[in-house]
Amino acid sequence: xxxxxxxxxxxxxxxxxxxxxxxxxxxxxxxxxxxxxxxxxxxxxxxxxxxxxxxxxxxxxxxxxxxxxxxxxxxxxxxxxxxxxxxxxxxxxxxxxxxxxxxxxxxxxxxxxxxxxxxxxxxxxxxxxxxxxxxxxxxxxxxxxxxxxxxxxxxxxxxxxxxxxxxxxxxxxxxxxxxxxxxxxxxxxxxxxxxxxxxxxxxxxxxxxxxxxxxxxxxxxxxxxxxxxxxxxxxxxxxxxxxxxxxxxxxxxxxxxxxxxxxxxxxxxxxxxxxxxxxxxxxxxxxxxxxxxxxxxxxxxxxxxxxxxxxxxxxxxxxxxxxxxxxxxxxxxxxxxxxxxxxxxxxxxxxxxxxxxxxxxxxxxxxxxxxxxxxxxxxxxxxxxxxxxx
Amino acid sequence: xxxxxxxxxxxxxxxxxxxxxxxxxxxxxxxxxxxxxxxxxxxxxxxxxxxxxxxxxxxxxxxxxxxxxxxxxxxxxxxxxxxxxxxxxxxxxxxxxxxxxxxxxxxxxxxxxxxxxxxxxxxxxxxxxxxxxxxxxxxxxxxxxxxxxxxxxxxxxxxxxxxxxxxxxxxxxxxxxxxxxxxxxxxxxxxxxxxxxxxxxxxxxxxxxxxxxxxxxxxxxxxxxxxx
Numbered sequence: 001x002x003x004x005x006x007x008x009x010x011x012x013x014x015x016x017x018x019x020x021x022x023x024x025x026x027x028x029x030x031x032x033x034x035x036x037x038x039x040x041x042x043x044x045x046x047x048x049x050x051x052x053x054x055x056x057x058x059x060x061x062x063x064x065x066x067x068x069x070x071x072x073x074x075x076x077x078x079x080x081x082x083x084x085x086x087x088x089x090x091x092x093x094x095x096x097x098x099x100x101x102x103x104x105x106x107x108x109x110x111x112x113x114x115x116x117x118x119x120x121x122x123x124x125x126x127x128x129x130x131x132x133x134x135x136x137x138x139x140x141x142x143x144x145x146x147x148x149x150x151x152x153x154x155x156x157x158x159x160x161x162x163x164x165x166x167x168x169x170x171x172x173x174x175x176x177x178x179x180x181x182x183x184x185x186x187x188x189x190x191x192x193x194x195x196x197x198x199x200x201x202x203x204x205x206x207x208x209x210x211x212x213x214x215x216x217x218x219x220x221x222x223x224x225x226x227x228x229x230x231x232x233x234x235x236x237x238x239x240x241x242x243x244x245x246x247x248x249x250x251x252x253x254x255x256x257x258x259x260x261x262x263x264x265x266x267x268x269x270x271x272x273x274x275x276x277x278x279x280x281x282x283x284x285x286x287x288x289x290x291x292x293x294x295x296x297x298x299x300x301x302x303x304x305x306x307x308x309x310x311x312x313x314x315x316x317x318x319x320x321x322x323x324x325x326x327x328x329x330x331x332x333x334x335x336x337x338x339x340x341x342x343x344x345x346x347x348x349x350x351x352x353x354x355x356x357x358x359x360x361x362x363x364x365x366x367x368x369x370x371x372x373x374x375x376x377x378x379x380x381x382x383x384x385x386x387x388x389x390x
Numbered sequence: 391x392x393x394x395x396x397x398x399x400x401x402x403x404x405x406x407x408x409x410x411x412x413x414x415x416x417x418x419x420x421x422x423x424x425x426x427x428x429x430x431x432x433x434x435x436x437x438x439x440x441x442x443x444x445x446x447x448x449x450x451x452x453x454x455x456x457x458x459x460x461x462x463x464x465x466x467x468x469x470x471x472x473x474x475x476x477x478x479x480x481x482x483x484x485x486x487x488x489x490x491x492x493x494x495x496x497x498x499x500x501x502x503x504x505x506x507x508x509x510x511x512x513x514x515x516x517x518x519x520x521x522x523x524x525x526x527x528x529x530x531x532x533x534x535x536x537x538x539x540x541x542x543x544x545x546x547x548x549x550x551x552x553x554x555x556x557x558x559x560x561x562x563x564x565x566x567x568x569x570x571x572x573x574x575x576x577x578x579x580x581x582x583x584x585x586x587x588x589x590x591x592x593x594x595x596x597x598x599x600x601x602x603x604x605x606x607x608x609x610x611x612x613x614x615x616x617x618x
Binding site for chain 1: 477548
């Protein structure tokens with residue numbers, strides 16, 4: 001009852017001083033805007049990158065040799081499938097090659113590999129097929145291409161049977177992959193082609209079947225850490241130490257990235273929270289002015305029977321209303337801001353709901369914290385002094 | 391209904407004790423119309439603050455409606471003011487940002503009166519002082535006399551035990567002042583208790599009797615006056 005009355009009074013007081021109320025809210029508006037936009041951008045980017053990384057397979061382990069003291073041969077790589085936690089193993093020779101089709105040309109990452117690579121990487125073929133064992137046995141000049149390669153170089157997706165030139169050599173396209181998201185393209189490049197490893201050694205003078213630079217493995221039950229341990233034991237046994245072997249664990253990369261983006265969110269959120277705090281000081285300042293200006297009104301209210309608690313509530317609600325309206329405007333502006341970024345950057349960010357909730361909670365907290373002192377000051381006024389005030 | 395027993399109010403001003411009110415003994419019966427007269431600085435305001443529960447006495451006892459107002463907290467004083475006292479001030483003391491109607495409604499809101507009853511009582515009070523037609527005007531849009539009528543309506547709406555008027559005609563011209571005084575006489579006729587504080591003997595004469603105050607010393611005159 002009294003609460004609703006206090007709310008009505010708070011609203012009418014804000015209405016009668018529109019410009020001042022708006023300027024007071026501006027601090028909160030900017031604070032909420034920066035908090036929500038920054039954190040939404042970071043968490044949106046994190047989600048996208050995570051999706052892209054997960055597309056590469058979460059149960060993925062890659063091993064690189066140094067090409068000198070440690071050398072992987074095809075035969076040795078095949079023995080790694082005997083490790084208890086190794087599911088599939090694929091050798092990879094990769095190179096950067098000029099590729100061209102009838103409509104365009106560009107630089108592609110060429111993966112020379114074996115059929116198991118598809119399962120390890122979780123690749124999806126939409127047209128045709130992936131590499132098969134006979135392709136490797138026959139050293140065939142066949143290629144599976146990424147979706148963007150087909151679209152850009154040939155102008156359409158289904159390009160099965162077309163011929164693609166890779167570093168001057170003709171390759172027949174036998175498969176096209178599903179299109180990947182923008183962030184995956186950003187990370188890995190748009191153009192990827194997959195050819196038989198036996199064919200890839202012909203593209204480059206320093207590529208040999210007797211020295212394969214990289215191995216991709218998938219772990220049984222996604223237990224990559226067990227696989228990594230087994231690999232370390234195996235390499236120590238074979239090469240004396242693991243110093244010259246580089247083992248990358250996909251889930252380690254994921255968790256490292258989580259830490260980095262988490263820290264980034266916290267940092268940016270912290271900076272934005274400081275601006276919210278500054279906005280809160282603005283509210284306290286204006287509430288103090290308002291209490292002084294309305295000393296007589298407070299005196300009148302007290303004379304006709306307003307209890308101190310009622311006066312406290314009235315000013316507290318006024319401060320909270322200011323900060324919550326500011327917060328709402330800030331949220332609307334954040335939404336608009338993200339839409340603008342989406343249109344300009346051709347991306348798709350949305351407001352992170354948890355941070356929106358944090359913004360609302362934090363704003364009300366700021367309203368209470370910085371409204372309390374002025375409200376207490378008003379409540380503690382002696383009616384006789386307040387009535388005499390001019 | 392109002393009893394002062396040896397009430398004193400002593401202020402400490404820069405180490406010096408000022409006796410604003412000294413050993414005052416006053417009795418005001420229910421339904422009486424009493425004026426408190428004295429020049430400025432005589433302790434009138436102090437007396438009014440204590441009677442109006444805006445302040446508490448330093449010593450002595452003040453009994454309002456049989457309740458001793460002793461060492462009351464701010465909150466308790468506010469409740470007493472809200473329910474028992476209807477203030478009418480020299481400078482009207484209406485809230486400038488509110489309409490006449492809202493001003494009259496305010497003490498009822500603080501009493502926790504329900505909306506429909508509030509409406510009815512506000513209407514009744516505004517009609518009694520003949521200002522209902524201007525209920526949607528803010529104080530700035532009303533003349534002094536009209537503002538004082540709104541203030542009286544505000545006091546009436548809460549149905550107080552005591553109307554406490556502090557120089558109610560002080561800011562008004564003669565004719566308007568006379569109108570306001572006639573409203574007080576009307577209130578008195580209906581059986582309300584009124585304490586009117588003034589420095590003006592002519593105004594004071596309109597009450598049943600006067601209490602004189604000078605340098606903090608109260609002298610109660612007992613003679614009954616016939617109404618003018």
